[in-house]
Amino acid sequence: MKIKTLVILMMTLLLAFSFNFDIANANSFKEVKIVNSSSTVYEKSDTNSKVLGTVEKGTFVTLISKEQNAFSRITYLNSESKIIDGFISDSVLEDAKYTIKIASSKSGLVVKEMPSLKAKTVATLQNKMVVKDFGSVGDGWSFVQYGNVIGYAATNFMSTSKPTTKYVVSNLVVRNIASPSGANVGELSKNEAVSVHSTIAGWSYISTLSYEGYVVDSYLSTKSPNATTNSKPSNSSNSNSSSSSSNSGKSYYKNCTELRKDYPNGVGVGHPAYDSKHDRDKDGWACER
Secondary structure (H helix, E strand, O other): OHHHHHHHHHHHHHHHHOOHHHHHOOOHHOOOEEEEEEEEEEEEOOOOOOOOEEOOOOOOEEEEEEEOOOOOEEEOOOOOOEEEEEEEEEEHEEEEEEEEEEEEEOOOOOEEEOOOOOOOOOEEEEEOOOOEEEEEEEOOOEEEEEEEEEEEEEEHHHHHHHHHHEOOOOOOOOOOOOOOOEEEEEEEOOOOEEEEEEOOOOOOOOOOOOOEEEEHHEEOOOOOOOOOOOOOOOOHHHHHHOOOOOOOOOOOOOOOOHHHOOOOOOEEOOOOOOOHHHHHOOOOOOOOO
């Protein structure tokens, strides 16, 4: 069990540190937009400021922030392959349509700053990671997003999602990345059905009519709440099994006060002492301080 727990923790750390650090900045979640008509880009959120250029209709842009005067700060790749950082009118920006894709390369999906092998690498996403594919930009490249990682990836290194249905065991937070530090994009209710597109390191990417994002997989079940199921084992049976466990810690704890006597910092998903009832914020870590 200790080896299994160590493996899960190592995979979680790898997920957290194998990407650009901007990915975990949940308070500055970026969005991909598309320009619905050609528009001028300014150096500041003021039409009297310096003109940086013109962004053409149909161009993908990254929305950094919205200003209070009907302007938005964006970045985009211009016709001269230069990244422009400036301000544009909110009225020309629309949500960009996308398809859910799965990173299919065993060596990882490399996301580039520009659609070129020679371009700077923004991040390398693990195999089976889910990305939003906003469409082809030509020459075998697609414009993609994972959390705050936005850039260009090889189209043939991604596969179409084939989701399966699971059900929520208890109220569950949906995050924009596979990490407890991800932005909270919504909450799911107990027994709600979700489509699971991929699972990696204890996190599943799900979609519903209302939300899309990552959730802790241990809070999902393949069993429909409407189906007849066996009752959950009683606490007494858990207590009996825990009595035969090693002296370093039990596998069942009545509450967090009792658990912290053996594990002062709490335990994560996959640990034998982990219990969802002790994980009140549903972040995959129980009884953290």
